Structures are given as C-alpha cells and as structure tokens.
Amino acid sequence: MRGVARARWAVGAVAVALVAAGCGGTAGESKGVVRASWGDPQNPLEPANTNEVQGGKVLAMLFRGLKRYDPKSGAAENMLADKIDTSDQQNFTITLKDGWTFSNGEKVTAHSFVDAWNYAANLDNKQKNASFFEYVEGYDKVHPASGNATAKTLPGLAVKDDRTFTVRLRTKFSTWPDTLGYAAYSPLPRAFFDNHAAWLKKPIGNGPYTIDSYHKGSAMRLTRWDAYPGPDKAQNAGVELRVYTDNNTAYTDLQANNLDLVDDIPSTQLKNVKKDLGDRYINQPAGIIQTLDFPMYDPNWSKPGLEKVRRGLSMAINRDQITEQIYRKTRTPATDWTSPALGEAGGYKAGLCGDACGYDPAAAKKLIQDGGGLPGGRITLTSNVDTGSHRVWMDAVCNSINNALNNDRACTVNPVGTFADFRNQISEQRMTGPFRSGWQMDYPLIQNFLQPLYYTGASSNYGKFSSPQFDNLVDEANAESSADAANAKFQDAEKILADQMPAIPLWYQNGSAGYSDRISDVTLNPFSVPVYEQIKVG
Amino acid sequence: MGRYVIRRLLQMIPVFIGSTFLIFFMVYALGDPVAALFGDKAPDPATAARIRAELYLDQPLWKQYGHYMGQILGGEFGTAFNGQKVTELMADAFPVTLRLTLVAIAVEIVVGIVLGVLSGLRRGRTVDTTVLLLTLVVVSIPTFVSGYVLQYLLGAKWGWVSPSVSPEARLDELILPGVVLALTSLAYVTRLTRTSVAENSRADYIRTAVAKGLPPRRIIGRHLLRNSLIPVVTFIGTDVGALMGGAIVTERIFNIHGVGYQLYQGILRQNSPTVVGFVTILVLVFLMANLVVDLLYAVLDPRIRYA
Numbered sequence: 076m077r078g079v080a081r082a083r084w085a086v087g088a089v090a091v092a093l094v095a096a097g098c099g100g101t102a103g104e105s106k107g108v109v110r111a112s113w114g115d116p117q118n119p120l121e122p123a124n125t126n127e128v129q130g131g132k133v134l135a136m137l138f139r140g141l142k143r144y145d146p147k148s149g150a151a152e153n154m155l156a157d158k159i160d161t162s163d164q165q166n167f168t169i170t171l172k173d174g175w176t177f178s179n180g181e182k183v184t185a186h187s188f189v190d191a192w193n194y195a196a197n198l199d200n201k202q203k204n205a206s207f208f209e210y211v212e213g214y215d216k217v218h219p220a221s222g223n224a225t226a227k228t229l230p231g232l233a234v235k236d237d238r239t240f241t242v243r244l245r246t247k248f249s250t251w252p253d254t255l256g257y258a259a260y261s262p263l264p265r266a267f268f269d270n271h272a273a274w275l276k277k278p279i280g281n282g283p284y285t286i287d288s289y290h291k292g293s294a295m296r297l298t299r300w301d302a303y304p305g306p307d308k309a310q311n312a313g314v315e316l317r318v319y320t321d322n323n324t325a326y327t328d329l330q331a332n333n334l335d336l337v338d339d340i341p342s343t344q345l346k347n348v349k350k351d352l353g354d355r356y357i358n359q360p361a362g363i364i365q366t367l368d369f370p371m372y373d374p375n376w377s378k379p380g381l382e383k384v385r386r387g388l389s390m391a392i393n394r395d396q397i398t399e400q401i402y403r404k405t406r407t408p409a410t411d412w413t414s415p416a417l418g419e420a421g422g423y424k425a426g427l428c429g430d431a432c433g434y435d436p437a438a439a440k441k442l443i444q445d446g447g448g449l450p451g452g453r454i455t456l457t458s459n460v461d462t463g464s465h466r467v468w469m470d471a472v473c474n475s476i477n478n479a480l481n482n483d484r485a486c487t488v489n490p491v492g493t494f495a496d497f498r499n500q501i502s503e504q505r506m507t508g509p510f511r512s513g514w515q516m517d518y519p520l521i522q523n524f525l526q527p528l529y530y531t532g533a534s535s536n537y538g539k540f541s542s543p544q545f546d547n548l549v550d551e552a553n554a555e556s557s558a559d560a561a562n563a564k565f566q567d568a569e570k571i572l573a574d575q576m577p578a579i580p581l582w583y584q585n586g587s588a589g590y591s592d593r594i595s596d597v598t599l600n601p602f603s604v605p606v607y608e609q610i611k612v613g
Numbered sequence: 614m615g616r617y618v619i620r621r622l623l624q625m626i627p628v629f630i631g632s633t634f635l636i637f638f639m640v641y642a643l644g645d646p647v648a649a650l651f652g653d654k655a656p657d658p659a660t661a662a663r664i665r666a667e668l669y670l671d672q673p674l675w676k677q678y679g680h681y682m683g684q685i686l687g688g689e690f691g692t693a694f695n696g697q698k699v700t701e702l703m704a705d706a707f708p709v710t711l712r713l714t715l716v717a718i719a720v721e722i723v724v725g726i727v728l729g730v731l732s733g734l735r736r737g738r739t740v741d742t743t744v745l746l747l748t749l750v751v752v753s754i755p756t757f758v759s760g761y762v763l764q765y766l767l768g769a770k771w772g773w774v775s776p777s778v779s780p781e782a783r784l785d786e787l788i789l790p791g792v793v794l795a796l797t798s799l800a801y802v803t804r805l806t807r808t809s810v811a812e813n814s815r816a817d818y819i820r821t822a823v824a825k826g827l828p829p830r831r832i833i834g835r836h837l838l839r840n841s842l843i844p845v846v847t848f849i850g851t852d853v854g855a856l857m858g859g860a861i862v863t864e865r866i867f868n869i870h871g872v873g874y875q876l877y878q879g880i881l882r883q884n885s886p887t888v889v890g891f892v893t894i895l896v897l898v899f900l901m902a903n904l905v906v907d908l909l910y911a912v913l914d915p916r917i918r919y920a
Contacts, residue, residue: 115695115878116695117650117694117695117882118650118694118695118696119695119696126651126652126654127652198659198660198663199663201660201663201664201667202660203650203651203657203660205657205660206654206657206660218657218659218660219659220658220659221658221659221662275696290780291695291697291701292695292697292702292705292870292874292875292878293705293780293870294780317780317868318868318870319777319868320864320865320868320874320877320878321865321866321868323761323866324764324776324777324865324866324867324868325777325868327764327765327768327769327776327777328768328775328776328777328868330769330776331768331769331772331775331776333768333775333776333777334777461881493643493644493649493881493883494649495643495644495645495646495648495649495883496643496644498648498649499644499645499648502648502655502656512653513653514653515652515653527654534654534655534657535653535654535655536655537655
C-alpha cells in the first residue's frame with residue numbers, strides 16, 4: 076500500500092515539474108545585454124598566451140593596444156599610441172596618449188607596455204605568443220632556442236618617461252608598427268604581476284568592457300565600462316558569452332530567441348540559413364586562407380622541372396565548384412596567397428597567382444606530363460579530418476585531379492584523426508605528398524601571409540620551401556619606408572610563389588554569423604570576431 | 614554481510630589501478646598534445662619544450678604514470694590546459710551530471726515500470742501491443758536523433774522549453790534532456806518488467822493471494838512487483854554508471870556542462886589528467902552501483918544471503 080502511494084507521489088511530482096518547466100520560459104535575460112555564443116578558451120586568458128579566436132573575443136573587449144585594426148577596412152590606426160616615429164625602420168620611439176587608465180584606475184604608462192612585453196618574451200613564462208617579440212633586439216637572450224634565459228628583460232626595450240618608450244629591432248622592419256594591434260602587444264596593469272592567480276580568475280584590462288563574472292568553461296559576463304576613455308565606447312550594456320560545445324545547439328538557441336549572436340553557423344544549416352535568418356546572416360571574407368603545401372624537403376617534389384607538376388595540380392582543381400557545392404560560398408576561390416580581408420591598403424591584390432589558380436584540366440594534364448608526371452605516378456593528400464569538412468573537400472579535390480588526368484587512381488586521400496597528430500606528423504617532416512595548411516592572420520598585413528610561411532627557415536614554413544629571390548624581395552620590402560612600396564615588393568615576391576608553386580592556394584575562408592532581431596549593427600572584423608562594442612540592443 | 618562488503622571494496626583496488634593505467638596508456642597513445650596548442654602556427658620549440666617539461670610529457674610513459682598516480686594518492690588530479698584544476702572541473706561537472714542522471718533514472722523507473730506492469734498484466738491485448746511497438750520505435754532511434762528532434766520541436770518550434778540548459782542546470786531545465794537520455798533504457802526497463810510480470814503473474818503464490826481475497830493493489834504492489842523487480846533493479850543499477858558516462862551525446866545536444874562535456878573537451882585537447890581523472894571516478898561510480906545492486910538483491914529476495 077505504502078509503495079503504491081509513494082509511486083503516486085513520484086508521478087505527481089514529475090508531472091508538476093514538467094508543467095513548471097513548460098511555463099518557465101527562458102532564463103534571466105538582462106536588459107541591454109547581448110547574449111553571444113562562445114567556446115571554452117584553450118589557454119589561460121593572458122594576452123600573450125591566447126592564440127585562438129575564443130580567447131581572442133574576450134581580449135578584443137578587454138584590451139586596447141597601441142594600434143587598433145579598423146573593424147571594416149582592417150587598417151591599423153593609432154589607439155593608445157600618440158605617435159610611433161622612426162628614421163631608419165629599425166629604431167622606433169613610441170609616445171602614448173594621455174588619459175588612458177585600466178579599469179581599476181591605474182594609469183596606462185610606458186611601463187605597462189614594456190613590463191607586459193618583457194613578460195611575454197621571457198621563456199620562463201611559457202607564453203605561446205612569445206615569438207611575436209622575436210623581431211626585438213635581444214630576444215634570443217630572454218628566449219634562447221635551448222637552455223635557460225640569460226636576461227630577464229628585452230635589451231631592445233627602454234622606457235624614456237611615463238609616456239615614451241623606445242624599441243630597437245633586430246633588423247629593418249618598416250611595417251612593424253602596424254603589427255602592434257595584435258592582442259599579444261596589449262599593456263598589462265600591475266595587478267597582473269602582483270597577484271597573477273587573482274588576475275587570471277578575473278582579468279583586468281583597459282578596453283571598453285570589464286569582466287563582471289567569469290565561470291571557466293561555461294560563461295562570462297562583461298559589463299560596459301562607463302569611464303572608458305577611448306573613442307569606441309560600448310553601445311550596449313554588456314555582453315554575456317555562453318560556452319557551447321555544439322554549434323547546432325547554439326543555432327537552435329538562436330532560433331528560439333534564447334541567444335542573440337552565433338558566430339559559427341553549422342555547415343549542415345548553411346543551406347537553410349538564408350531562409351531562417353534572412354538579412355540577419357553575415358558571410359564576409361576573414362583573414363584565413365587554406366592551402367595545399369608540398370613537402371619541398373622531399374627531393375621527389377623539389378627537383379627541377381617539378382614546378383610544372385605543382386602548377387599543373389593547381390590547375391586541375393575546380394575551386395569554383397567545390398566552394399559552391401561543399402561550402403555554399405562560405406569560402407571564396409583563392410587567386411593569391413594572402414586574403415581579401417587585407418584590403419588594398421594591406422597589400423591584397425587579386426589574381427597574383429595568374430593562370431595557375433584557374434581551372435583548366437587540359438592544360439593541367441599537359442603541364443604534369445611535361446614535368447615528368449606525378450612523382451611515383453600518384454599523389455596522396457593529407458589533412459586532419461576532425462573539423463572543417465576537410466575530408467569532404469579532399470575527396471572533391473582528388474576527384475577533380477583524377478578527372479583532369481583521366482586516371483581514377485592518381486590521387487588518394489590520407490585522413491588523420493586529430494589535429495595534434497597531423498601537426499606532429501608535419502613537424503616531423505613525414506609528409507610524402509601535398510598536405511593541408513591553414514593560416515589565420517595575426518595582423519592584416521601582407522607580410523604576415525608571406526614571411527612566416529615561405530621565407531627560408533621561417534617558423535611556419537612547413538614544406539621547407541626556400542628561394543633566395545623570394546627572401547631578398549621580403550628583406551627589401553621590410554626595408555622600404557612607405558607601406559605602398561613595401562606592398563609592391565611583397566606582391567613581387569608572390570609572383571615567385573606563382574612560378575614555383577610551393578603551396579597551392581585553395582580558397583579564402585569567410586567569417587559567418589547570424590543574429591536575432593533583438594540586436595542590430597552586428598559586424599565581423601577581419602579576424603572574423605564580432606565587433607561587440609558596436610552592437611545595439613533593442 | 615560486512616565481510617562481503619569489505620571483500621568487494623578490496624577488489625576495487627586492482628580494478629582501479631588497472632583501469633587508470635589502461636586509460637592513461639590510451640590517451641598517451643594519441644600522441645603529443647603540445648603542438649596543437651599553438652594552432653596554425655608552428656610551435657616555438659623552446660616554449661613547447663618548457664610546457665612539455667611542466668606537464669611531465671618529456672618523461673617515459675611509466676614515469677608519467679607513476680607521477681600521476683603519486684599525485685592522485687595525494688588528492689591532486691592535475692591541471693587542464695586552460696589552467697583549471699581537474700578537481701575544480703569535477704566539482705563543477707559531477708553534480709550537474711548526477712542531477713541529469715537522477716532525472717533520467719526517475720523517468721526510467723516511473724514510466725518504465727508503470728508501462729511494463731500495464732502491458733505485463735494485459736499481455737496480448739491492445740495495451741501490450743501498443744507498448745511493444747512504442748518501445749521498438751524508441752530503441753531503434755539513436756539518441757542524437759531523438760535529442761535534436763525534441764529539442765527543435767519543443768525548444769525552437771513550439772517554444773515550450775529552453776533548447777539549451779543554463780550553466781546552473783536547474784532541475785526543471787534538465788527534464789527534457791533527462792527524458793531523452795532515459796528513452797532507450799526506458800524501453801529496456803519496460804520490456805524487462807513486462808516479461809517478468811507476465812511470468813510471475815502465473816506463479817502459484819499469486820494464485821494463492823488472489824484466492825485469499827487480497828485486494829488487487831496489494832497483490833500487485835506487494836507480491837507481484839517485489840518479485841518481478843529483481844532483474845529490473847540489476848539493470849537500473851548498472852545503468853546509473855552507463856548513464857553518467859554515456860551522457861556525452863545528450864550533454865552536447867543540450868549544452869549541459871557536465872561530465873560528458875569535460876570528457877569531450879579533454880579528449881579533443883588530449884589532456885590526459887582530465888580524461889583519466891574523470892574516467893577513474895566513473896569507474897568507481899560503476900563499481901559502487903554494482904555493489905549496491907548486489908546488496909539490494911538480498912533485500913528484495915530473502916533467499917539470497919551474503920556471507
């Protein structure tokens with residue numbers, strides 16, 4: 076008897092709870108706050124330790140550096156910097172604007188920058204973006220390739236007074252000031268050094284927002300900082316970042332008006348997104364390019380004459396069809412090695428790759444035959460396949476090549492399960508055929524797309540491409556005093572890539588986002604991060 | 614009884630050591646996680662080497678394992694890549710998943726047993742056939758299909774519930790995910806109860822009870838159910854462990870930041886302290902649930918005695 080009664084209670088309780096849930100509605104939505112999707116940042120939120128978009132979103136709201144990239148044009152404009160002077164493209168004097176403070180009231184001084192940069196470069200602090208400071212003189216003392224650091228601070232940095240400091244670079248680098256908009260160059264308050272653990276729990280910066288609460292792994296609430304001295308004050312009361320593991324769920328939440336902004340539209344929804352969101356869907360170029368790199372360390376791929384084969388392979392790929400069918404135009408066929416997100420001022424020029432990036436199967440077949448055919452008669456494409464529909468496009472590229480060569484077995488695919496494994500195989504130089512390489516720019520300059528990737532011995536030159544001509548042009552470009560002259564040299568360097576084809580440009584990646592009708596003025600910056608401070612609610 | 618429990622608890626020690634080693638070995642076999650921390654950029658060798666040293670990754674496998682076990686005995690489960698302690702992650706994740714599991718188990722028990730008893734008592738009739746069909750349908754639909762469909766219909770289309778669960782994961786928000794998680798097991802509980810009830814309702818002691826003139830409620834509640842529930846209790850007991858570890862899909866769909874979420878992140882980033890720590894706790898939960906089930910037998914069936 077008692078058991079039955081208890082069971083009835085249970086049934087009743089569940090029924091009541093179900094009804095309550097039905098009427099409950101959405102959880103507390105605060106007025107004027109943008110609810111946006113987020114992912115768990117991979118690393119602690121230190122400026123010089125954050126190298127992916129999710130942590131970058133927070134830093135973009137929390138910090139302002141010497142320069143800031145215009146969200147529309149990508150041009151580097153002075154923010155905290157009053158002026159950055161140089162007479163020889165190697166010694167720079169940086170003067171700060173007056174009136175900037177951190178949100179805890181501390182003044183932003185030359186020390187805030189120099190201390191932050193010294194911290195970032197020091198090997199003992201294990202900052203993942205330390206290599207950004209490699210151009211500063213004495214980097215090898217604080218960050219030697221092996222062994223312990225012999226200095227605590229960068230000898231190339233010197234504080235003149237509260238608002239002035241000087242930087243001495245290792246070599247000439249004319250566009251160096253334009254790199255200073257990257258988050259790794261942000262100033263840091265004393266609180267960062269004095270009580271590091273507390274700062275990590277609730278970072279303090281000098282940007283238009285302050286952190287209200289941070290629950291690691293699930294949510295962060297940011298509030299508008301009313302006393303923010305900069306020109307780009309937040310247009311909303313705050314931003315609530317919610318961690319989603321599955322972008323499908325975020326998209327459903329957006330449809331249910333439970334979320335305002337999704338900046339990663341799931342690929343399965345791309346065909347519905349126009350119908351679902353109408354003009355509340357953004358699809359615009361971001362500074363990301365996907366290429367197929369050749370292992371130039373393998374003599375089979377680097378011997379003379381093979382450039383014909385490499386160019387031929389590039390011409391055998393039907394980029395238009397693949398970006399249309401697989402990516403529904405969230406990728407754009409590439410015609411050079413940079414990105415349209417740079418804009419002309421940043422050095423982008425369409426079509427630098429020339430015929431070699433156009434689809435011409437007949438010419439492709441002839442070029443490959445002239446070059447002596449594929450090494451070993453066949454090629455294998457390698458990529459990680461855990462994200463980004465990589466498996467799908469690799470199959471499509473292979474089909475395209477096979478069709479052009481009229482040989483079903485010319486091209487095969489080697490899928491690698493995880494990104495980490497793929498990355499390890501690349502750095503151990505185990506590739507025997509073309510492999511995927513993606514590059515997301517750090518700052519909107521043509522230099523960032525060329526020097527780290529194709530300069531002899533450069534850090535991300537995975538295929539070990541080496542061309543003295545290319546290196547010379549890059550060196551000359553860096554020594555030019557005007558940006559236009561530097562860009563022209565870099566573009567000349569790209570023409571060498573077009574001849575040699577050490578990497579096949581595939582497509583430029585777009586940033587995509589969708590938003591609810593509760594908010595307006597939503598844009599993405601060239602790094603495909605939403606410009607949160609411009610969003611208006613209601 | 615006491616000695617039996619102690620013996621069972623002692624048996625858990627080798628299982629604990631064996632399972633942690635296997636998991637540690639498997640995560641280790643996935644390869645070096647440090648390179649992936651640098652994104653598209655090539656890792657800076659000096660920084661990567663420092664990070665490896667800090668994480669003990671520059672040591673041979675057996676040393677890493679020894680170091681890890683030494684830490685665990687001191688109550689230290691290591692750190693995730695984003696700088697959070699794994700124990701902190703656990704304190705966040707386990708209560709959420711536990712709540713989700715409890716909701717799922719409650720749904721399973723209430724709905725499953727009621728449906729099972731109904732169809733067991735009316736075997737061959739319409740109720741029985743309908744329930745059979747329903748359970749077949751439910752069993753054949755994978756969780757991610759039922760999850761996404763229910764989420765879209767109830768959450769986005771009709772707007773009855775929120776499609777995702779807030780970080781606090783209140784009980785009322787967990788009802789839909791709980792139902793989705795419970796669906797498959799619910800079908801099994803129904804089938805098990807039905808068979809068991811159908812079999813026992815023909816037993817002599819039920820006929821005796823009916824002949825004594827006992828009210829039907831008492832016959833079903835006291836005599837029939839108590840004897841029929843033994844296999845069901847076993848199933849539910851083992852299901853507790855399975856649900857806690859197997860909620861990865863459900864937690865992903867409804868954006869619940871529980872054990873499944875942490876495991877998923879850990880595997881994706883190849884962070885062995887997270888994966889090994891969480892799975893180890895899951896193994897313990899599984900073992901404890903089994904022990905409780907075995908002890909419950911003795912309560913339900915007086916013929917079973919543990920010495």
